[in-house]
Amino acid sequence: MKNRVFVALLLAVVIALPAVAQTNSATQDQTTTTSQPAQSTDQSTTSTVGASGKQPLGPPAREGFWGRVNPFARKKYVQRQTAPIRDRINELDELTASNSKMIKDVDSRAQEGIKMASSKAAEADQHAIDAGNKAQMAQQTATQANTRLGTVEQVVGNIDQYKAATQTEIRFRPGQSVLSQNAKSALDDMATPLKSQRGYIIEVQGFSSGKGQAAIATSQKMADSVVRYLVLNHDIPVYRIYVVGMGNAPVPTADAEQGKSKRMSGGRVEVSLLKNDLEQLASTSTTAPATQDQQAPPK
Secondary structure: OHHHHHHHHHHHHHHHHHHHHHHHHHHHHHHHHHHHHHHHHHHOOOOOOOOOOOOOOOOOOOOOOOOOOOOOOOOHHHHHHHHHHHHHHHHHHHHHHHHHHHHHHHHHHHHHHHHHHHHHHHHHHHHHHHHHHHHHHHHHHHHHHHHHHHHHHHHOEEEEEEEEEEEEEEEEEOOOOOOOOHHHHHHHHHHHHHHHHOEEEEEEEEOOOOOOOHHHHHHHHHHHHHHHHHHHOOOOOOHHHHEEEEEOOOHHHHHOOOOOOOOOEEEEEEEEEOOOOOHHHHHHHHHHHHHHHHHHOOO
16 A cells, blocks of 8 residues: 555656646746846947847757757747747748848849940931931031032132134135125034033134225125124124124234145134133032932932
């Protein structure tokens, strides 16, 4: 009987020990939680704040009745011990997610900035190319203007310098001032190309046999018949024709050297076509705009 009582007491002690240990650990946890504000105020000056903004977890102040491992720990006890760890892990996850979002935002803004800078650089390059093309065109225009200005200066300087182009001689029978068919054909050949030309004059000189004023009057009539034909049949302006009756004047020295007699019987009219550089200027002015139109780039 005594043995049974002893065994029952021993079993009761064994069963009561975990409850007592659990009660002691609970009281220790409560004492540590109540003492944390005072300890945190003391440690705030010396400890370093973590990434989550809280103090790092420290080891428990006391080991408890069973040491580090409680073989009779219950589920609620384990949850109380691991709750701070779970909270810190959740905070770290939130911080990691927010940092990842911030990094993505910064990267997207950086990519947008790079794209905008690239587009602006390409636009600036295009503007520079356009400016270079316009500068080249302006240089070409200035060169053409300088060339044409030099041509104009040369023409203006030689505006009264006429050069002999062609010369035609019209023969008349003695005492006549009417143009023959051969004379008209010769005048047609000379005057037909002049309808679209500028910068020319026609010099008409009449020569006649005889003496004194009679010869001069006859030569004037022959020269007038030539001028009348040119004005009426070929629309040659009168201001471009210079006419003079030379009478029985001697043949010029150049003709005399070629074997012509100094005086002749009958009559003749010498028609000389003289030109200056205005025709060259006109041709330059007509080709210059065409060249500029060809060089102008399409818009």
